[in-house]
Amino acid sequence: MADQLIRNVVDPKGRTVDVHMASDRIAAVGADLAIDVSADVDVFDGDGWIVLPALAEPHAHLDKALTAHKVPNPKGDLMGAIEAWIGAAERGVFGLEEMTARAEAALTKLVASGVTLVRTHVNVGESDPELMHLRAIHAARRSLAHLVDVQIVALMHSPMSGAEGAGNRRTLAAALEYGVDLVGGCPHLEADGPGMIDVALTAAAEAGVGVDLHVDETLDANMLTLRDLAVAVIDRGFSAPVAASHCVSLSMQPIGVQREVAKRVAEAGIAVVPLPQTNLFLQGWDHHTAMPRGITPVDVLREAGVVVAAGGDNVQDPFNPVGRSDPLETAALLVMAAHQKPEVAYDMVSNDVRRVLGRPTVDIAAGSPADLVLVRSRSVREAIADAPADRRVYREGRLVSVTTSTRWIDQRP
């Protein structure tokens, strides 16, 4: 594999440097690197570009992606989306090949945006005994394995607990046998939230995998299963990775309750994944005055020591009819709707995701993994603001995607 040499590129600190990648690592970073370019080296002039740690997506739904045109959600809220999805599935709208093709298209969009690492939730439940969703996502993961790493969460249908959950629990066992990296589900949609958490942690512990739950995706302040999850993880001494996605209702608690729950979440070692796009879209339809944003209190969690990384969630499906498959869109919303500084927001869609997904972080420095994205911008803030299409994506030291755009403007007075 050819080495990669990027000349004259701006790094996140604003310095102009050369970056030399050899094998899957950054070999050297510095001004005017002396590299023998007669050898097998691809050289790119990075003048006008910034080099950044590659982006990463901690929370996708590849099985649902890009269905907005055939699965409308007239109500607009979360239950409307769930009902629309179930209705379409019962009408036979989805199939193995079409789902695989959509997942591949969604993954390709992410890669072109600069993403080299994805965690996706995949529907698993007794209404899909043949595991079509899971097989489709496995097929997409295999076919694009040269571009992107994909972790798969079994997003369990509700209920998982009690007598009525027996069928879903059997299907989870089949999914774990087939191959998933984490157990998921929605405790806030269950009659017995703590019971569901117990089922999920037990199944994950037996299979030796982690857990990533959709937690408290509601503005109802009476719903707070995040605390139940933290208590259960601590009490069991559950040691595999645990992530809690959404955590919307934490934002509706008094600050004292937020801090108390954040402390337990930190003690449990649970990572939290806010998802601003879908929370802004799905939440708040009943609020006609002072509509809440529905985004979990990022700073309170981080001050308690919780790792917080952010994702895009649904893309152009009944849960979110828009979405660009671009973590820079997520970062922009973290700035505007969650009051994060641009540099912090960038970390939340790159290295913080790698922390949550158990991967080494990326520095623009020798020895770091060579997962990088070049964006045609002069600073992190400008990259988030403009989100230019123009990007070059390197994964493990290999160029995997190039996007260039052209612009013509009439200069005649």
Ligand SMILES: [Zn+2]
């Ligand atoms: Zn989700």
